[in-house]
Amino acid sequence: MSSQRIEVENLRVSYGNDIVFKGETFTLEGPGLIVVIGPNGSGKTTLFKAILGLIPVQGKVVLNGVDVTGRPEEAGKLVGYVPQFKGEEFTFPVNVREVVESAIALRKTPPRLRFPKGEKKRIDEVMEIVGIKELAKKPLSELSGGQRQRVFIARALVWDPPILIMDEPLTAVDPMGRADIVRMIKEIASDKLVIVSSHDPSLFIDTAKTIMVVNRGIVASGSPKDVMNEELLSKVYGRSVFLVEKCVHLVDGYAI
Numbered sequence: 373m374s375s376q377r378i379e380v381e382n383l384r385v386s387y388g389n390d391i392v393f394k395g396e397t398f399t400l401e402g403p404g405l406i407v408v409i410g411p412n413g414s415g416k417t418t419l420f421k422a423i424l425g426l427i428p429v430q431g432k433v434v435l436n437g438v439d440v441t442g443r444p445e446e447a448g449k450l451v452g453y454v455p456q457f458k459g460e461e462f463t464f465p466v467n468v469r470e471v472v473e474s475a476i477a478l479r480k481t482p483p484r485l486r487f488p489k490g491e492k493k494r495i496d497e498v499m500e501i502v503g504i505k506e507l508a509k510k511p512l513s514e515l516s517g518g519q520r521q522r523v524f525i526a527r528a529l530v531w532d533p534p535i536l537i538m539d540e541p542l543t544a545v546d547p548m549g550r551a552d553i554v555r556m557i558k559e560i561a562s563d564k565l566v567i568v569s570s571h572d573p574s575l576f577i578d579t580a581k582t583i584m585v586v587n588r589g590i591v592a593s594g595s596p597k598d599v600m601n602e603e604l605l606s607k608v609y610g611r612s613v614f615l616v617e618k619c620v621h622l623v624d625g626y627a628i
């Protein structure tokens with residue numbers, strides 16, 4: 373199994389005068405599922421972009437021993453990324469299969485859109501698992517929000533990266549689709565380092581090895597048992613935190 377390690381050292385990130393992280397140091401090691409939680413605007417997406425080298429930062433980000441600080445092309449060799457869906461429109465003429473294929477094509481030198489049999493099989497398999505096989509020829513611009521989200525999950529998975537970062541991958545996905553995707557994410561985490569942000573961590577809690585709580589800084593990081601307690605979460609979420617002893621979820625089509 374390839375190594376899967378994220379080392380972040382004294383990470384500082386700000387947008388103008390708005391300081392989001394002021395000196396975070398942590399290490400995440402795979403395989404396993406890390407769930408990042410925190411209110412809107414707390415810094416989850418900023419943290420992911422910092423790890424991926426997509427925004428200017430101070431400090432250091434090292435992935436599998438490679439210093440990728442501010443180097444998205446290097447980080448992109450190790451991390452599959454599902455960006456947060458913010459309702460963007462995609463008008464350029466590209467179909468679903470081409471979007472998935474592009475993740476492999478762009479990692480060839482020189483980039484090229486011809487695939488040997490093994491790669492074609494892998495592309496078919498991933499599209500089947502993510503439930504977008506029937507959409508292969510459909511233009512990206514004509515997809516629903518949930519369909520589009522699945523396409524970007526397939527794109528992140530198809531080249532088999534050692535590390536996956538998924539920023540709210542369940543946004544816009546319906547309850548049945550959520551069940552499939554949550555199951556898939558948990559499976560992938562058995563041999564990769566998978567980091568998922570979610571506003572509904574209950575879906576992942578049985579599998580998560582670490583919950584990281586972000587609130588303008590990393591305010592807690594530990595096992596679900598240690599972190600998911602009322603006192604700690606109340607400090608971050610205020611009165612939105614409540615304890616439910618017996619609770620039926622219909623979110624993923626099964627009672628859990």
Ligand SMILES: Nc1ncnc2c1ncn2[C@@H]1O[C@H](COP(=O)(O)OP(=O)(O)OP(=O)(O)O)[C@@H](O)[C@H]1O
Pocket residue numbers: 387390392410411412413414415416417418419456
């Ligand atoms: N490009 C940007 N320019 C200026 N400020 C930004 C930019 N991106 C994010 N911010 C600010 O940084 C803070 C953290 O934003 P971020 O998107 O990381 O939060 P988040 O935890 O992902 O929130 P959400 O749950 O809504 O996705 C917010 O106050 C946001 O307004």
Ligand SMILES: [Mg+2]
Pocket residue numbers: 416417418456539
């Ligand atoms: Mg976000």
